[in-house]
Each structure stands twice: as structure tokens, then as C-alpha cells.
Amino acid sequence: MSVMTRTPTDIVKRKSGYHHGNLRDALVGAARQLLSERGVDGFSLSDACRQAGVSTAAPYKHFRDKNEILEEITVQGFNDLGARLVAAVDQAGPGTIPGMVAMGHAYVSFAIDETAVFRLMFGQHPALKQIEHVSSTGRGCFGQVIEQVELYCLRNGVCGDPRAIALELWTFVHGAASLLIDEDYQKVAPGIDVQAMITSVTPRLLRLQVEAK
Amino acid sequence: MSVMTRTPTDIVKRKSGYHHGNLRDALVGAARQLLSERGVDGFSLSDACRQAGVSTAAPYKHFRDKNEILEEITVQGFNDLGARLVAAVDQAGPGTIPGMVAMGHAYVSFAIDETAVFRLMFGQHPALKQIEHVSSTGRGCFGQVIEQVELYCLRNGVCGDPRAIALELWTFVHGAASLLIDEDYQKVAPGIDVQAMITSVTPRLLRLQVEAK
DNA sequence: TGTACATCAGTGAACGCGCGTTCACTGATGTAC
DNA sequence: TGTACATCAGTGAACGCGCGTTCACTGATGTAC
Numbered sequence: 001m002s003v004m005t006r007t008p009t010d011i012v013k014r015k016s017g018y019h020h021g022n023l024r025d026a027l028v029g030a031a032r033q034l035l036s037e038r039g040v041d042g043f044s045l046s047d048a049c050r051q052a053g054v055s056t057a058a059p060y061k062h063f064r065d066k067n068e069i070l071e072e073i074t075v076q077g078f079n080d081l082g083a084r085l086v087a088a089v090d091q092a093g094p095g096t097i098p099g100m101v102a103m104g105h106a107y108v109s110f111a112i113d114e115t116a117v118f119r120l121m122f123g124q125h126p127a128l129k130q131i132e133h134v135s136s137t138g139r140g141c142f143g144q145v146i147e148q149v150e151l152y153c154l155r156n157g158v159c160g161d162p163r164a165i166a167l168e169l170w171t172f173v174h175g176a177a178s179l180l181i182d183e184d185y186q187k188v189a190p191g192i193d194v195q196a197m198i199t200s201v202t203p204r205l206l207r208l209q210v211e212a213k
Numbered sequence: 214m215s216v217m218t219r220t221p222t223d224i225v226k227r228k229s230g231y232h233h234g235n236l237r238d239a240l241v242g243a244a245r246q247l248l249s250e251r252g253v254d255g256f257s258l259s260d261a262c263r264q265a266g267v268s269t270a271a272p273y274k275h276f277r278d279k280n281e282i283l284e285e286i287t288v289q290g291f292n293d294l295g296a297r298l299v300a301a302v303d304q305a306g307p308g309t310i311p312g313m314v315a316m317g318h319a320y321v322s323f324a325i326d327e328t329a330v331f332r333l334m335f336g337q338h339p340a341l342k343q344i345e346h347v348s349s350t351g352r353g354c355f356g357q358v359i360e361q362v363e364l365y366c367l368r369n370g371v372c373g374d375p376r377a378i379a380l381e382l383w384t385f386v387h388g389a390a391s392l393l394i395d396e397d398y399q400k401v402a403p404g405i406d407v408q409a410m411i412t413s414v415t416p417r418l419l420r421l422q423v424e425a426k
Numbered sequence: 427t428g429t430a431c432a433t434c435a436g437t438g439a440a441c442g443c444g445c446g447t448t449c450a451c452t453g454a455t456g457t458a459c
Numbered sequence: 460t461g462t463a464c465a466t467c468a469g470t471g472a473a474c475g476c477g478c479g480t481t482c483a484c485t486g487a488t489g490t491a492c
Binding site for chain 1: 252254332335336337339342348351352355376377380381383384385386387388389391392394395396397398400401402405410414417418
């Protein structure tokens with residue numbers, strides 16, 4: 001039965017009918033796919049096994065438990081997001097407003113492309129929050145935003161606290177991403193162009209520290 | 214056994230040992246409490262029955278299924294939030310910046326006080342989003358924010374589109390609430406004063422439409 | 427005021443389900459000789 | 460090059476669990492007479 005449901009990809013990955021060859025990665029891949037299809041709550045380890053064409057006991061040769069797979073996916077997510085942010089700002093111009101805007105756009109794009117992983121990273125999965133490996137990766141991810149704001153402040157003589165500005169940008173962009181993927185905008189502003197809103201708001205948030213009060 | 218776990222409140226609610234008297238409300242109350250203790254995912258209808266001191270079949274005399282209870286709680290949540298927003302702006306001054314700030318503070322306070330319900334209202338519970346009764350209540354809730362922004366714009370001669378400004382305010386404040394209740398700030402800015410951040414950002418978002426570009 | 431009866435909010439036992447995890451096992455692989 | 464063997468990534472059957480929901484039932488309530 002499992003032979004019949006085996007996809008070409010699986011066959012390539014397998015070295016033989018018995019040993020999978022790369023089950024660890026295959027399971028993470030299957031989990032990511034199911035996560036994005038069914039959402040965090042609809043995801044089960046058993047499904048991931050079925051998808052990978054392997055018995056439900058097999059994962060325990062590679063992972064402590066179900067949470068360890070989610071942990072790995074979450075850490076990968078923070079690394080992916082971080083890479084996307086850096087790539088975006090590097091291309092659009094570090095220390096410039098377009099660079100900051102590009103980071104905001106990249107954040108939202110990531111949330112759209114990897115909705116389930118995004119929810120895992122920032123949503124309420126209490127077990128994951130406590131794992132040092134996960135939260136330190138997340139911290140590093142945010143650190144890159146601060147660096148960029150600092151660079152912007154230096155170059156443009158903005159006097160506000162870069163950390164505070166970074167938190168404001170993050171807050172806005174995270175709100176946009178959340179309301180978008182949770183489909184809350186749809187009720188109220190169906191055709192909203194979130195990326196344009198970010199383009200419009202970012203420069204204001206960046207320079208406001210100057211003219212505030 | 215269920216007699217032993219009955220709380221004084223339950224006894225007051227009961228008219229006799231057999232008929233509960235007010236089971237519908239009692240179940241909604243129990244569900245809300247369990248929701249806030251254990252979160253949306255940890256909540257089960259069976260637990261709510263246990264809490265109400267009633268068999269697991271009893272709810273089906275009052276609700277179609279589990280989702281109908283969650284639906285009721287969500288609608289209540291939108292009404293509560295709407296009432297809080299109106300009360301806040303009325304007290305602080307309709308059409309003024311302090312009034313708008315007060316609405317933002319009230320939004321975040323609601324998320325803190327009613328975290329689980331907040332997640333139900335805005336998070337990913339696909340079944341609820343499709344129910345017209347739920348989404349129209351949510352729409353009404355946002356409508357009040359727009360009204361306030363319109364009033365502000367009228368009084369202060371702001372030329373931007375009130376709807377767009379309201380969306381920006383909502384986005385920021387929702388991001389703040391989300392990052393706060395999901396404990397994402399803690400990793401990165403443990404002592405952050407979110408309400409102060411809203412106080413600081415709101416006036417800027419409100420007048421920015423003027424000086425944009 | 428007292429009795430017969432319809433109503434319907436409760437009971438409690440049972441159901442099928444899918445889950446995460448464990449267990450003793452099997453068989454492919456790669457290494458030592 | 461060929462064989463013996465240790466390793467360990469897989470199997471598949473089973474487990475206990477709690478869930479949402481259904482079922483025939485029971486007994487308290489309120490109404491009609």
C-alpha cells in the first residue's frame with residue numbers, strides 16, 4: 001500500500017525499499033507541506049509518516065517526539081525569514097527608506113508564503129517558546145532589523161532610539177501580516193493593498209521620532 | 214462525583230438536582246473560563262461539561278455542536294470589545310487624539326484580559342470566519358473605529374481617507390496586541406511598555422496622511 | 427385544590443476515531459578479517 | 460575478493476487516551492382539566 005502511494009520524489013530519495021536514506025529531511029519536508037495544507041492544528045505526525053511512506057514508528061529513530069520536528073521547522077523558519085530580510089534590504093539599499101520598506105514587504109511575503117510556519121514562529125505554541133534554541137534564533141532574526149534601523153539612523157541623523165523604532169516597525173508589519181493571513185482584513189477592507197500600506201507608513205514611522213510630541 | 218465538584222456558584226444556578234435551570238449560560242461561562250485557562254487548542258467540550266457538573270451529552274440540548282458554543286463566545290467577544298472601545302473614546306474625548314489613543318489602549322487591554330477570546334475572534338479558526346453572524350458583528354466593531362477617525366478628521370481638517378487611517382491604526386494596535394499576548398516581545402524587548410508605544414505612535418499615524426510623500 | 431399528562435432538559439453508556447508513543451522484531455548496510 | 464557480524468533505520472501491531480457525538484432513557488416541571 002505504501003508502495004503504491006510512493007511519489008517519484010520519494011523513490012529518488014530512497015536508497016532501497018527498506019532504508020529510506022534521508023528520512024529525517026523527508027519527514028521535515030512532509031511536515032512542512034502538511035502544515036501549510038492543513039494548518040498547525042490539523043497537522044499530525046501520523047500524516048507526515050503516511051506522506052513520507054513510512055511507518056508511524058519511524059520518526060522516533062530521528063526525533064525525540066512530535067515537538068522536536070516542529071522545533072526544527074520553526075528554527076528553519078527564523079533562518080529563512082532572516083535570510084529574506086537581509087536579501088531584501090541588501091538589494092533595495094541598506095540604511096535607506098526603500099531598504100526598510102523592502103524588509104517590511106519581505107516580512108509580509110514570508111507570512112503569506114509560509115503561513116503555517118509563520119504562525120508556529122510567532123503564534124501560540126507554548127512548548128516551542130521555551131526552547132532556547134528556538135528563541136535565540138528568533139532573537140537573532142530581530143537583531144538584523146535593529147542593525148538596519150541603526151544604520152538608517154546614523155546615516156540620516158535620526159535621534160530616536162533605534163531599538164524603539166525597530167519595535168514600532170516590527171509591530172506595524174506584524175499586525176499587517178497577521179490580519180492578512182488570518183483573513184481579518186477581508187471582512188472590513190476586502191481589496192486592501194497591504195504592501196502599499198507598508199510603503200506608505202514605514203517612512204513616517206522612521207522619521208517620526210524627530211517630530212514627535 | 215459531580216455533586217462533590219459542584220461549586221457554590223453552580224448550586225446557586227441550579228433549580229434542582231436534575232434540571233440545571235440555566236445550563237446554556239453556565240456552559241458558555243465554563244467554556245470561556247477553560248478557554249482562558251488552557252487556550253483554544255486545549256479546550257474541550259467535555260471539560261466544559263465537567264466544569265458545569267453535567268453529562269457530556271447535555272450541551273446538545275442547547276447547542277448544535279461544539280462550534281456553536283465557540284461561535285457564541287466569539288460574538289460576545291466582538292460585542293464586548295466594541296463596548297470597551299466606545300466607552301474608552303467617550304471618556305477620553307470623541308474626535309480627539311486622546312480619544313483615539315484610548316481606543317488603542319482599550320484594544321490591547323481587551324487582548325490581555327480576554328486572550329483566548331481575542332484569538333478566537335482574530336486568529337485562525339476557519340469554521341468561525343464563515344459564519345455570517347460572527348463576521349457581521351466583527352464588521353460592526355471595526356465600523357466604530359472608522360466613525361471615530363471620521364469625526365477626528367472632520368474636526369481637525371485631516372485630508373486623508375478615514376478608512377485608510379483607521380486601517381493603519383488597527384494594524385498597528387493589532388500587531389502590538391498580538392506580539393504581546395503571544396509573548397514575542399519578551400524575547401527581544403522584555404520590559405516593553407506597549408501602551409506607551411501606542412500613545413507615542415497614534416498621533417503620528419493620525420496626522421501623517423498630511424505630510425506623507 | 428388535586429390529578430393526569432405532555433414536554434423536554436437532563437442522564438449515562440456507548441460508538442468510532444485518530445492520535446502519539448512503545449515494543450519486539452527484521453533486514454539492509456558497511457566494516458573487519 | 461568473500462564471508463561473518465555488529466549496527467541501527469526501518470516495520471507493523473498494539474497500547475491507552477480523550478475527544479465529539481448519538482442513543483434510548485428518566486424524571487422534574489408546568490399546564491389543562
